[in-house]
Amino acid sequence: MAGTTFATGLRCRICGEGYPLEAIHACERCFGPLEVVYDYQAVKSAISHESIAAGPRTIWRYRALLPVATETPVDLGVGCTPLIRADRLGKALGLDNLYLKNDCVNPTYSFKDRVVAVAATRAVELGLDTFACASTGNLACAVAAASSVAGLKCFVFVPADLELSKIINALVYGPNLVQVDGNYDQVNRLCSELADEYGWGFANVNLRPYYAEGSKTLAFEVAEQLGWEAPDHVVVPIASGALMVKIDKGFRELEQVGLIAPRNTRFSGAQAEGCSPVATAFAEGRDDVRPVKPNTFVRSLAIGDPADGPFALQVARRTGGAIGSASDPEVAAGISLLARTEGIFAETAGGTTVAVLKKLAEQGIVKREERVVAYITGNGLKTPDAVAEELSAPFKIAPTLSAFEDQVLHGDRQLAGVR
Ligand SMILES: Cc1ncc(COP(=O)(O)O)c(C=O)c1O
Ligand SMILES: [Zn+2]
Known part of the structure; x- marks a missing residue:
């Protein structure tokens, strides 16, 4: 159904050249990335805290700040995920006001649904x-x-070494799934060629300006859940860097349309040590992000040549945050710590966020009294092998009382939390 949009066009983030709202992502003049621009005055007069509260309990309650016109968007019930106060994890990390945005519970179990x-x-x-x-x-x-729900033909391209559970989690919806013998950066290059050749809509290639806008809803929801206030500090996992850049854009848009008071929310980023080009550039004080070859089990963050890396770097520097990294064992420990304190089983990206948050808190970069939101962006059932080795094996017993008492209660192994 036709409707209205407050998006007025696309604009090059480097040279400012304007473009129409079409399936294009790079500037013809300078190859810079394009982003959506809005008429914020019109948005301001169209929305309020009340109109948003009266909207659907999905990301579409923020439709005025998203680049779509239709009143019947593709809707799997995405968003409005819990923001939980994490006092137990906070205590373990020395933080008094820690919150977790739990995006593990989206329809396909990650923030990518947004x-x-x-x-x-x-x-x-x-x-x-x-x-x-x-x-x-x-x-x-x-x-x-989303293709199933929208009635679109679907091709998804993944690196050949992807975890089996993610392959099954994708295949079940019936796409054409293509495993490419190469890493993500090679897959991405192939997809750019295919987008040019066939004119298909690639979510993160020729539709990237629209796709990336969806991440702003992680700022909108957090602000609304905090009673229309931005947090003091957020910690965000970085692969391409778009997530971090767009959460920043989201908070600034809310200020611009008068829905929150201005606050310089500090942005810190988290990368896996085996693929940390943005963290390395931050540590070395460089503006350019030098590509690396990923070598980490944090596959969801394994982008060696991140398109939005330089912009994520700017966000961290401008807001007084930092970009840190964690080794694979630290990530596994982060997954366990999160599960055992807050009952959330996150995938490796979540373990990375928790592990880097722990380091930043120890270094005093994330401060004890700050209101901190850590974004937990994907579900652990997709990467169970990441922690399998850390876990103790279950007890195996005969179905008798004596077997339970001899082998479990009074056996050799120490019991978890039971006297
Ligand atoms: C679970 C999860 N978290 C975070 C990210 C990082 O997102 P971005 O590529 O926008 O930096 C990804 C990217 O694939 C992801 O899968
Ligand atoms: Zn340009």
């Missing part, structure tokens, strides 16, 4: 019949599910 809902809606609006992506895993699941 960006994909916007990209899929634009694909339909633009009349495209095929929806596709280059993925480190989570995006493949989200694109495949």
Whole structure:
């Protein structure tokens, strides 16, 4: 159904050149990335805390700040995920005001459902019949599910070494899943060629300006859940860097349209040590992000040449945050710590966020009294092997009382939390 949008066009983030709202992502003049611009005055007069509260309990309650016109967007029930106060994890990390945004509970179990809902809606609006992506895993699941709901043909391209559970999590929705013998950066290059050749809608290639806007809803929801206030400090996992850049854009837009008071929210980023080009550039004080070859089990963050890396770097520097990294064992320990304190089983990206938050708190970069929100962006059932080795084996016994007492209660092994 036709409707209105407050998006007025696309603009190059480097040279400022304007473009129409089409399936394009790079500036013809300077190859810079394009982003969506809005008429914020019009948005301001159209929305209020009350109008948002009266909207659906999905990301579409923030439709005025998303680049879609239709009143019937692709809707899997994405967003409005819990923001929980994490006092037990906070205590373990020495933080008095820690919150977790639990995006593990989206329809396909990661925050990628947000960006994909916007990209899929634009694909339909633009009349495209095929929806596709280059993925480190989570995006493949989200694109495949959204294609089913939107009635789009679907191709998803993933690196050949992707975890089996992510492949199953994507295949179940019935896409054409293509395993490419190469790493994510090679998959991405192939997809750029395919987008040019076939004109399909690639969520994170030619639809990228729209796709990336979906991440702003992680700022909108957190602000609304905090009673229309921005937090003091956020910690965000970084792969391409788009998530971090767009959460920052989200808070600034809320200020601009008068929904929150200005606050310089500090942004810190988290990368896996085996793929940490942005953290390295931050540590070395450089503006350029030098590509690396990923070597980490944190596959969801394994982008060696991150498109939005330099912009994420700018956000961390401008806001007084930092970008840190964690080794694979530290990530596994982060997953366990999160599960054992807050009952959330996150995938490796979540373990990375917790592990880097722990370091930043120890270094005094994240401060004890700050109101901190850590973004937990994907579900641990997709990467169970990451922690399997850390866990103690279950007891195996005969179905008798004596077997339970001899082998479990009075056996050799120490029991967890039982006297
Ligand atoms: C679970 C999860 N968290 C965070 C990210 C990082 O997102 P971005 O590529 O926008 O930096 C990804 C990217 O694939 C992801 O799968
Ligand atoms: Zn340009």
